[in-house]
Amino acid sequence: MSCGYLLQMDERPTLDDIRRAPKVLLHDHLDGGLRPATIVDLARENGYEGLPTTDPDSLGAWFAEMSNSGSLERYLETFSHTVGVMQTTEALTRVAYECAEDLAKDGVVYAEVRYAPELHTAEGLSLDQVVEAVLEGFAQGGRDFGIRVGALVTAMRHQARSMEIAELAVRYRDAGVVGFDIAGAEAGYPPTRHLDAFEYLQRENAHFTIHAGEGFGLPSIWQAIQWCGADRLGHGVRIIDDIEAGDPPVLGRLAAYVRDKRIPLEMCPTSNIQTGAAKSIAEHPIGLLRDLGFRVTVNTDNRLMSGTSLSEEFAKLVEAFGYGWDELQWFTVNAMKSAFVSFPERLELINGVIKPGFAQLKWRGARPVA
Ligand SMILES: O=c1[nH]cnc2c1ncn2[C@@H]1O[C@H](CO)[C@@H](O)[C@H]1O
Numbered sequence: 001m002s003c004g005y006l007l008q009m010d011e012r013p014t015l016d017d018i019r020r021a022p023k024v025l026l027h028d029h030l031d032g033g034l035r036p037a038t039i040v041d042l043a044r045e046n047g048y049e050g051l052p053t054t055d056p057d058s059l060g061a062w063f064a065e066m067s068n069s070g071s072l073e074r075y076l077e078t079f080s081h082t083v084g085v086m087q088t089t090e091a092l093t094r095v096a097y098e099c100a101e102d103l104a105k106d107g108v109v110y111a112e113v114r115y116a117p118e119l120h121t122a123e124g125l126s127l128d129q130v131v132e133a134v135l136e137g138f139a140q141g142g143r144d145f146g147i148r149v150g151a152l153v154t155a156m157r158h159q160a161r162s163m164e165i166a167e168l169a170v171r172y173r174d175a176g177v178v179g180f181d182i183a184g185a186e187a188g189y190p191p192t193r194h195l196d197a198f199e200y201l202q203r204e205n206a207h208f209t210i211h212a213g214e215g216f217g218l219p220s221i222w223q224a225i226q227w228c229g230a231d232r233l234g235h236g237v238r239i240i241d242d243i244e245a246g247d248p249p250v251l252g253r254l255a256a257y258v259r260d261k262r263i264p265l266e267m268c269p270t271s272n273i274q275t276g277a278a279k280s281i282a283e284h285p286i287g288l289l290r291d292l293g294f295r296v297t298v299n300t301d302n303r304l305m306s307g308t309s310l311s312e313e314f315a316k317l318v319e320a321f322g323y324g325w326d327e328l329q330w331f332t333v334n335a336m337k338s339a340f341v342s343f344p345e346r347l348e349l350i351n352g353v354i355k356p357g358f359a360q361l362k363w364r365g366a367r368p369v370a
């Protein structure tokens with residue numbers, strides 16, 4: 001006689017369930033995730049007068065509404081307010097600490113959070129002071145809330161400071177900075193503009209991701225990978241332009257390369273709809289890319305501007321594509337495999353935290369069968 005367990009297969013993960021799952025987040029901007037109430041506090045403390053409103057609820061709604069512009073360039077305009085209140089070490093440490101808290105409360109167990117140090121020197125902080133203040137917040141928040149948060153330092157692609165920022169990434173790599181990135185408006189600012197920084201990082205055996213294939217298409221993705229040597233792609237959603245629809249779909253050379261090399265795609269569904277990179281969640285290329293075996297990960301991009309969380313991004317995918325626990329675990333393991341921390345640390349989180357956590361949720365709805 002054998003005794004097994006049968007899953008109730010009709011049970012879809014709910015938002016509450018998803019919040020309990022141990023999740024991994026690779027693409028989240030520190031200056032895109034502030035609590036509205038914190039923005040109001042910091043503006044008052046630091047004499048920042050540019051806020052459109054000082055009521056936290058209306059401010060949160062304002063960010064979300066302004067971000068639905070359909071263009072990346074306009075989407076990026078609201079960051080002047082978050083960056084505007086992040087100009088002191090106290091403000092940076094507080095924002096980083098609260099970020100760790102908010103992510104941990106959403107069930108994230110490992111996160112890589114990015115920001116551009118060069119945007120936080122307007123009131124006299126040095127790049128090193130900025131980095132140290134943020135690392136302090138992540139470390140404290142990590143200890144208090146039981147989450148591991150690594151920092152990615154970003155260079156703004158329209159500026160010319162990428163080499164300095166790359167050097168900063170290397171200088172602080174043993175103190176909590178796990179990698180480098182470039183962000184900002186993509187059209188007109190190709191990755192090769194910063195080739196010297198990427199070549200330097202490669203010589204230093206350092207890790208980096210590149211925002212590519214969001215506000216611009218295939219040439220940007222191609223440069224990011226084949227000229228610059230990116231480990232991962234921020235968004236990469238426009239890789240879909242190199243896939244011919246059909247049954248089966250036909251992959252062009254670049255799409256096949258990205259899939260076959262297992263290059264991780266840091267996909268951010270809600271953000272892509274706001275910037276016009278995708279039409280709706282149901283039509284988002286993430287569904288097809290997953291079916292085709294690309295190494296897809298799910299991310300938030302900017303929790304404030306998108307009014308979202310990692311759990312909510314997953315819940316939207318469950319609704320649009322009918323995903324169950326197996327798919328959510330697959331996205332999560334993909335993300336952990338693609339993280340910039342060491343291989344033993346990744347394995348430990350996958351085997352010691354992620355798999356047991358998902359197993360518990362998955363089997364909760366199971367009933368014994370004879
Ligand atoms: O989705 C995005 N695409 C490109 N750039 C972005 C995105 N979200 C935020 N930033 C830019 O990255 C800077 C550092 O965090 C932000 O200040 C914003 O200008």
Ligand SMILES: [Zn+2]
Nearest residue numbers: 029211234301
């Ligand atoms: Zn981003």
